[in-house]
Amino acid sequence: MPVAEPTDAYSRLLNAIDHGTYRPGDRLVESELADSLGMSRTPIREALQRLETQGVLSRDGRSLMVASLDHDQLGELYVVRAELEGLAARLAAQHAAPEEIAVLYDMIAQDRALVGDPQGLSRANKRFHRQIHLASHNRFLIRQLESVRRSMALLTTTSFAAEGRSETALDEHHAIVAAIEARDGAAADDAARAHISTAYRTRLQVDAEGGL
Numbered sequence: 001m002p003v004a005e006p007t008d009a010y011s012r013l014l015n016a017i018d019h020g021t022y023r024p025g026d027r028l029v030e031s032e033l034a035d036s037l038g039m040s041r042t043p044i045r046e047a048l049q050r051l052e053t054q055g056v057l058s059r060d061g062r063s064l065m066v067a068s069l070d071h072d073q074l075g076e077l078y079v080v081r082a083e084l085e086g087l088a089a090r091l092a093a094q095h096a097a098p099e100e101i102a103v104l105y106d107m108i109a110q111d112r113a114l115v116g117d118p119q120g121l122s123r124a125n126k127r128f129h130r131q132i133h134l135a136s137h138n139r140f141l142i143r144q145l146e147s148v149r150r151s152m153a154l155l156t157t158t159s160f161a162a163e164g165r166s167e168t169a170l171d172e173h174h175a176i177v178a179a180i181e182a183r184d185g186a187a188a189d190d191a192a193r194a195h196i197s198t199a200y201r202t203r204l205q206v207d208a209e210g211g212l
Contacts, residue, residue: 009039009047017056017066018153019123024068028057056150069154078200081148082193085129088145089176089192090185091136100135104177107131108170115167118160125160126152128173132192135180159202172198 013033016022028048034041048064051057058067069077092100107128114121126149133145160166172195179188 009037009043010050012037013044013047013051014056014150014153018126020119020156022066024066024154024156027060027063027065029063054147054150056154067154068156069151074155074203075200077148077151078196081152082196082200084141084145084148085132085196086189086193088133088136088138088141089180089188091138091141092132093180093183093185093188095137096135096180100131101177101181104128104131104135104173104180108173108177111173112170115170118158118166121160121166121169122158125169132176132180155203157203157206159199159206162202162206165202169195169199 013022013028022028030041030044030048033039033048034044037044048057052059052064056067057064059065107124111121111124111128114124129145130149133142136142160169172191176188176191176195179191
């Protein structure tokens with residue numbers, strides 16, 4: 001079932017950045033966005049201000065542009081992500097309903113059809129992790145993970161572009177869900193942290209090769 005497109009200016013802009021319509025370094029002009037989104041300038045202005053406050057946009061003089069992450073910021077982001085994803089998996093092992101676990105397994109099975117499609121698998125990966133966040137049943141943790149997700153949207157590459165990463169990542173997803181199903185919080189935490197660590201290392205390799 002396709003996911004409904006967001007209708008408010010903030011969500012539409014964030015979604016566009018997340019899908020690469022606007023990439024780090026791109027300037028966002030209020031009047032142009034109003035025309036392209038078919039909205040008045042007031043909600044666009046409010047959305048831009050909100051995204052700037054959240055660090056998704058940065059200011060260059062009077063212009064706003066999509067922010068970018070340098071090498072150190074990328075490392076800092078992944079440190080926080082590993083901690084929060086590990087905690088989400090640990091809590092999911094305690095609180096996830098059997099139906100939520102079944103949905104996670106279904107996602108993994110469906111995502112195997114996307115092997116060879118890095119961008120499609122990247123989008124599916126975000127959906128999978130979001131489902132684990134929801135299965136933690138901790139609204140404050142989910143809020144923090146949403147902040148991490150906004151920052152992840154600023155990355156211009158996907159670790160799924162690396163050869164063999166797709167299959168390995170899906171196997172790692174299965175290990176996380178198996179630990180959640182076993183109600184083994186420590187194992188779920190470890191599996192999630194290992195998954196994020198491998199993703200970070202792979203992303204560094206992809207970025208390094210892209211700079212050659």
